[in-house]
Amino acid sequence: MPEKRSGTQNRRDLPQGQEVSELLLSVYHYLENAYGDLGWWPADTLEEMVIGAILVQNVSWKNTVKALSNLNRAGLLNFRALDAAGVQEVAELVIPTRFYNMKANRLKSFARHVTTQYEGVLQHMLQQPFEVLRKELLAIPGIGPETADDILLYGAKYPSFVVDAYTIRVLSRCGIIPEHVTYEELRAWFMAHLPHNVPMFNQFHALLDRLGNRVCLAKRPHCDECPLQEVCDLRLQERTLSQS
DNA sequence: GTCCGGCATT
DNA sequence: AATGCGGGAC
Known part of the structure; x- marks a missing residue:
């Protein structure tokens, strides 16, 4: 024993x-x-906050800022536009965040979710109850625990x-x-x-x-x-x- | 353990 | 020019 x-x-x-x-x-x-x-979190809108949380995965904030400004310039700093955009176009804009093909797909996955489930209105998604929202976030491809908790805390303002x-x-x-x-x-x-x-x-x-x-x-x-x-x-x- | 594949450091 | 840092998702 x-x-x-x-x-x-x-x-x-x-x-x-x-x-x-x-x-x-x-x-x-x-x-x-x-x-x-x-x-924290340095962002002007909720959408920018969430997009930033995905883009900053594995890279410095400095690189993330470049990509955010590229997306902004292209009018893609929101999920409706991202959902309508082509992966290739998105990928080119987020090159500074290093894993750009992966990041473009993750952005598109999130945009698709917000578009199909919430008619493109992120706030409605973030109004789900704490635990429901956490599970929902984790089920989206490319959203792991850290990114989910970033969104819960800095986006939805839940104590995560x-x-x-x-x-x-x-x-x-x-x-x-x-x-x-x-x-x-x-x-x-x-x-x-x-x-x-x-x-x-x-x-x-x-x-x-x-x-x-x-x-x-x-x-x-x-x-x-x-x-x-x-x-x-x-x-x-x-x-x-x-x-x- | 592997993938991803820009950029700072050398 | 070459190296390797670096870390979140899966």
Whole structure:
């Protein structure tokens, strides 16, 4: 019979309990004090927000802006027009987002869905109940959990915590979470330990994104300028001590 | 694990 | 010019 671990937390499991809520809130406050209000999501319309969420997959925001402006110039920054446009034309306009054939197909899939199910009115789609909408989004080709949660939080304004690779890198480096966690598991963990507050979820993800993008880099992280130094170093120390 | 295939870095 | 970074969907 496999012996049950007691005492120290298994490194492969997510920590639980009231102290987790406090730790997450302190991470949030360190970041907010350093970076202030990031004002996400940067978009003028809901349609632009959703299109941007699809285009930004796997690429920098800078490239996404180029593609958004190309689409805008072509009058394709809305789902009715995208549904009517040819994939080839769309693909050429979104070349800066790198995986342009894939992105064009994803845009077309979403446009088709909004057109056939909601007569082209995105707001009507986003008014579905939280869980219904999440399932519906995930069923659209090219919409995975992160993009779905982007749309739920920044588009529909539901308290859906957005997890991304930066979230995992930052928190696992600090020793707060294991390196290998599934998306759904980590999202549920955040949502179980934080108040379901839309502006806070909005800002928390934006802050983690900023840190992972500019400071907590995959290679040669700039730890000297990290606002989480205190939390991070503390955790690493504790782990080292408890291993001896 | 694989796909996608621009752009920053070297 | 060449390399490889990079990450979300499947």
